[in-house]
Amino acid sequence: xxxxxxxxxxxxxxxxxxxxxxxxxxxxxxxxxxxxxxxxxxxxxxxxxxxxxxxxxxxxxxxxxxxxxxxxxxxxxxxxxxxxxxxxxxxxxxxxxxxxxxxxxxxxxxxxxxxxxxxxxxxxxxxxxxxxxxxxxxxxxxxxxxxxxxxxxxxxxxxxxxxxxxxxxxxxxxxxxxxxxxxxxxxxxxxxxxxxxxxxxxxxxxxxxxxxxxxxxxxxxxxxxxxxxxxxxxxxxxxxxxxxxxxxxxxxxxxxxxxxxxxxxxxxxxxxxxxxxxxxxxxxxxxxxxxxxxxxxxxxxxxxx
Amino acid sequence: xxxxxxxxxxxxxxxxxxxxxxxxxxxxxxxxxxxxxxxxxxxxxxxxxxxxxxxxxxxxxxxxxxxxxxxxxxxxxxxxxxxxxxxxxxxxxxxxxxxxxxxxxxxxxxxxxxxxxxxxxxxxxxxxxxxxxxxxxxxxxxxxxxxxxxxxxxxxxxxxxxxxxxxxxxxxxxxxxxxxxxxxxxxxxxxxxxxxxxxxxxxxxxxxxxxxxxxxxxxxxxxxxxxxxxxxxxxxxxxxxxxxxxxxxxxxxxxxxxxxxxxxxxxxxxxxxxxxxxxxxxxxxxxxxxxxxxxxxxxxxxxxxxxxxxxxxxxxxxxxxxxxxxxxxxxxxxxxxxxxxxxxxxxxxxxxxxxxxxxxxxxxxxxxxxxxxxxxxxxxxxxxxxxxxxxxxxxxxxxxxxxxxxxxxxxxxxxxxxxxxxxxxxxxxxxxxxxxxxxxx
Numbered sequence: 001x002x003x004x005x006x007x008x009x010x011x012x013x014x015x016x017x018x019x020x021x022x023x024x025x026x027x028x029x030x031x032x033x034x035x036x037x038x039x040x041x042x043x044x045x046x047x048x049x050x051x052x053x054x055x056x057x058x059x060x061x062x063x064x065x066x067x068x069x070x071x072x073x074x075x076x077x078x079x080x081x082x083x084x085x086x087x088x089x090x091x092x093x094x095x096x097x098x099x100x101x102x103x104x105x106x107x108x109x110x111x112x113x114x115x116x117x118x119x120x121x122x123x124x125x126x127x128x129x130x131x132x133x134x135x136x137x138x139x140x141x142x143x144x145x146x147x148x149x150x151x152x153x154x155x156x157x158x159x160x161x162x163x164x165x166x167x168x169x170x171x172x173x174x175x176x177x178x179x180x181x182x183x184x185x186x187x188x189x190x191x192x193x194x195x196x197x198x199x200x201x202x203x204x205x206x207x208x209x210x211x212x213x214x215x216x217x218x219x220x221x222x223x224x225x226x227x228x229x230x231x232x233x234x235x236x237x238x239x240x241x242x243x244x245x246x247x248x249x250x251x252x253x254x255x256x257x258x259x260x261x262x263x264x265x266x267x268x269x270x271x272x273x274x275x276x277x278x279x280x281x282x283x284x285x286x287x288x289x290x291x292x293x294x295x296x297x298x299x300x301x302x303x304x305x
Numbered sequence: 306x307x308x309x310x311x312x313x314x315x316x317x318x319x320x321x322x323x324x325x326x327x328x329x330x331x332x333x334x335x336x337x338x339x340x341x342x343x344x345x346x347x348x349x350x351x352x353x354x355x356x357x358x359x360x361x362x363x364x365x366x367x368x369x370x371x372x373x374x375x376x377x378x379x380x381x382x383x384x385x386x387x388x389x390x391x392x393x394x395x396x397x398x399x400x401x402x403x404x405x406x407x408x409x410x411x412x413x414x415x416x417x418x419x420x421x422x423x424x425x426x427x428x429x430x431x432x433x434x435x436x437x438x439x440x441x442x443x444x445x446x447x448x449x450x451x452x453x454x455x456x457x458x459x460x461x462x463x464x465x466x467x468x469x470x471x472x473x474x475x476x477x478x479x480x481x482x483x484x485x486x487x488x489x490x491x492x493x494x495x496x497x498x499x500x501x502x503x504x505x506x507x508x509x510x511x512x513x514x515x516x517x518x519x520x521x522x523x524x525x526x527x528x529x530x531x532x533x534x535x536x537x538x539x540x541x542x543x544x545x546x547x548x549x550x551x552x553x554x555x556x557x558x559x560x561x562x563x564x565x566x567x568x569x570x571x572x573x574x575x576x577x578x579x580x581x582x583x584x585x586x587x588x589x590x591x592x593x594x595x596x597x598x599x600x601x602x603x604x605x606x607x608x609x610x611x612x613x614x615x616x617x618x619x620x621x622x623x624x625x626x627x628x629x630x631x632x633x634x635x636x637x638x639x640x641x642x643x644x645x646x647x648x649x650x651x652x653x654x655x656x657x658x659x660x661x662x663x664x665x666x667x668x669x670x671x672x673x674x675x676x677x678x679x680x681x682x683x684x685x686x687x688x689x690x691x692x693x694x695x696x697x698x699x700x701x702x703x704x705x706x707x708x709x710x711x712x713x714x715x716x717x718x719x720x721x722x723x724x725x726x727x728x729x730x731x732x733x734x735x736x737x738x739x740x741x742x743x744x745x746x
Contacts, residue, residue: 053577053614055615057616057617057618057619060616060618060619062610062746063745064574064746065570065580065746068515068521069521087708091744094457094459095745097459097464097466099459099460126707130708225618226707252615253615253617255617255669
């Protein structure tokens with residue numbers, strides 16, 4: 001009898017909770033990796049849209065009018081920050097007419113907040129390429145940084161929707177626990193390759209390399225955002241030969257042909273290492289993506305040993 | 306004797322601090338110390354308060370690493386843009402071919418646009434923008450103009466936004482763009498004819514409403530002063546070149562004497578990689594051919610763009626942009642400017658024009674462009690060079706070393722009815738310094 005009463009009470013509570021469930025927060029993220037984290041933390045209490053396509057260069061997104069409409073209706077905007085979206089987000093925000101996502105509002109989340117930024121330039125000089133004055137913005141592939149971003153997201157979500165604060169907290173704990181468990185696995189998978197030499201196209205694996213004790217010896221771009229020149233590629237090839245770097249990491253929007261040309265002359269492999277979930281099939285969540293990155297890199301390094 | 310436990314306690318505590326890289330063990334030490342029965346209350350309180358401070362310091366240093374993300378720059382963005390042209394034309398009087406004030410104007414070198422742009426948040430309610438333009442005219446004299454200075458509201462309710470100051474009216478697509486955002490060396494002929502060399506801009510205000518539809522729709526209504534050299538077709542003193550009469554300034558008596566510019570624009574994502582943006586605009590206001598004379602301009606514009614889903618730095622892409630304009634200029638009976646003894650009859654001057662441009666971003670940093678221009682006007686009592694039939698074809702190639710510089714080469718084939726054909730070749734170079742504002746779509 002007591003069981004039945006408590007069951008009934010639970011059902012009633014659940015029902016009333018359901019009836020009183022607040023409207024899901026309309027979350028807009030600039031990129032798919034941030035969107036994936038928002039889904040982990042928000043669960044059913046949020047709906048999430050990403051502005052940039054997962055295959056697209058997050059530095060160069062067209063500020064389409066449809067993005068304006070999306071931002072106009074957003075309750076929350078999550079941006080990478082550190083000038084990642086400098087070339088396209090400001091004109092959209094100027095016209096979005098949405099003070100919920102204005103700078104400093106609870107609905108505005110800047111992912112780089114609280115991240116220990118790498119490669120913060122001492123001087124701002126564009127002759128050194130397209131450097132970001134706040135540091136390298138490609139920090140999401142370090143799972144420890146992803147935990148900081150997730151905590152930031154959970155904090156803002158809770159302020160905006162206090163009724164779901166407990167759920168956000170639980171989701172954050174679950175996310176953090178999963179990161180801790182998976183990070184140990186990923187570190188184990190990459191441990192045999194400690195100190196392995198890598199080449200990347202852009203300076204976009206700096207945080208990943210620091211976390212997993214890898215050594216990036218060269219980038220195909222001579223300077224950030226500057227297209228590879230034959231002279232620089234010759235230098236990359238000789239550096240790869242002397243350092244025995246045997247893998248080149250590329251993202252979907254980077255010029256794979258250039259990487260393949262260099263790989264042919266250095267007996268290296270070109271590895272598809274997208275940083276955005278959804279850029280290749282079966283990478284829906286942040287963990288799918290990181291699994292893919294670690295697995296692809298470990299297999300690539302193993303092959304070349 | 307009482308000093309012994311104090312000394313021991315402080316030593317232990319000091320050791321705790323000394324091994325601060327292990328805050329957990331230090332904390333355990335101090336907790337043990339606080340719990341010990343022989344510790345005087347005053348010391349216990351001291352240690353407790355010190356431990357609390359230590360905890361909060363540890364927390365602070367853990368978060369951050371948590372240095373708050375610093376906003377880039379200062380309270381305003383400062384950008385500078387320099388544009389230079391070099392080239393030759395078969396027409397010695399180049400300005401007769403080139404209608405825009407920021408076009409190449411002479412054989413040889415032209416510095417048609419050096420622009421200092423400032424923008425930033427004024428406060429939580431407004432954003433402010435200013436564009437100061439310096440240009441060197443064909444005589445080598447430097448001219449300065451306050452091209453734009455305006456505020457934009459950020460917090461109006463109901464999806465509304467107000468803009469006020471001096472700014473380019475949002476008529477069509479290219480009028481509101483600055484020269485460095487153009488895909489060609491020069492201004493399309495139809496815009497030069499309808500709006501003059503400086504584009505349609507004036508002092509005024511514009512209210513915009515982002516319509517709550519599923520797709521993008523924006524309705525805008527602008528009201529501007531109708532006089533000045535940047536209101537060609539209206540009360541500009543240079544209007545005599547259109548109607549051939551002595552300008553009659555009627556002054557401003559009512560709202561009707563302002564320049565009114567409505568616009569409706571809409572956009573769809575046709576596919577994830579294709580966008581269509583189109584709009585209709587109009588401009589209504591008085592002109593100075595006579596006391597009650599008025600001008601009406603109507604325009605339609607279309608922009609389509611495809612960009613690869615795996616675009617590198619925005620390439621490859623294909624875009625197509627077209628604008629068509631029609632002007633009805635009610636010219637009053639007027640005294641001829643050329644011959645004060647003769648009178649030009651009241652008549653309606655009808656002009657139309659179109660340009661269409663195709664851009665192909667072949668591979669990163671390289672764009673091929675082709676533009677066609679056509680303009681014509683109805684016959685009138687005064688033969689204006691600005692109303693004669695004319696066509697132009699302009700292929701070009703642009704190379705962007707980065708998004709902060711560009712090098713462009715353009716050929717113009719011009720055909721002016723009654724004058725003949727001309728050939729021009731122009732090289733253009735541009736650089737951008739500082740935090741130049743990103744462009745709108």
